[in-house]
Amino acid sequence: MPGEPDIASVAQAIGEPARAAMLLQLMDGAAHSARALATVAGIAPSTASSHLRRLRDAGLVRATYAGRQRLHRLAGPEVAQLVEALAAFAPPRLPERLQPDPPTGPLLRARACYGHVGGQLGVDIAALLRKDGVIDDLAPGESGTVRTFDQPLLAALGIAALPDSHPGVRACLDWSHGTVHLAGALGAALFAALLDDGWVRRRPGGRALRITEPGRRRFTELGIG
Structure with a gap:
């Protein structure tokens, strides 16, 4: 019979400031x-390799190759859920040298959260x-389905269907505002459409997103912001 899970090993892998900065x-x-x-974490590239090995061994990060370059990404959406949940309980900010984004402003206004x-x-x-009845009122971590695509924002972004994947929508706890934003297939479709249509742009260097002027106008027209 398996024993209790060894959550301490995962916590130890995350619980080092440089590795935490990498995960963020x-x-x-x-x-x-x-x-x-390494640049994000404020450490030497040679040191970053050992930190990344620790994260891979803990199942938090996976490595792939693009040509001869080795690239790293989160091991899956469940890791993103873990990081976001921890962020909701964490103190307000990392030390200044480990800040990937400004502590206020763009990061809190709009950011990429794993797709x-x-x-x-x-x-x-x-x-x-x-409010428009597209989704149910979901608690953090709960999943549901999209009840209708007949809604102005979805129509404006050309979202009329979703790929046959589970979940259709998942409520992701937003650490910066103490409530939920949307993950799952619907969250991914919204993010992709917002980028493709130029309503938001990625800011260089961090996770913060820039709402463009056309995007700002469209959001205002649709009752957002």
Whole structure:
């Protein structure tokens, strides 16, 4: 019979400031080189390799190759859920040298959260879709289905269906606002459409997103923000 899970081993892998900074950067959903993650963490690239090995051994990060370059990303959405949940309980900020983004402003307004939109923008979108009956009122971590695509924001972004994947929608706890934004297939579709249509842009270097002027106008027209 298996014993109790060894959560201490996972906590020890996360519980080092440089590794925590790397995991937060990887929450943008992209793949990063060890050198890029070393810069984020404020450490030498040679040191970053041992930290990344520790994260891989804990099952939190996986490595792939693009040509000869080794790239790292989170091992899966369950790791993103873990990091976001920890962030909700964590003190307000990392030490200054480990800050991947400004502590206020853009990061809190809109950010990438492993393939979906977090921050105030993500929270506002979730609230609008609940109000319009697109999704149910879900608690953090709960999953559900999309009840209708007949809604102005979804129509404006050309979202009329979702891939046959589970979950259709998941409520992700937003650490910066204490409520939920949307993950799952719907969250991914919204994020992709917002980027493709130019309503938001990725800011260089961190997870923060920039709401463009056309995007700001469209959000205002749709009752967001």
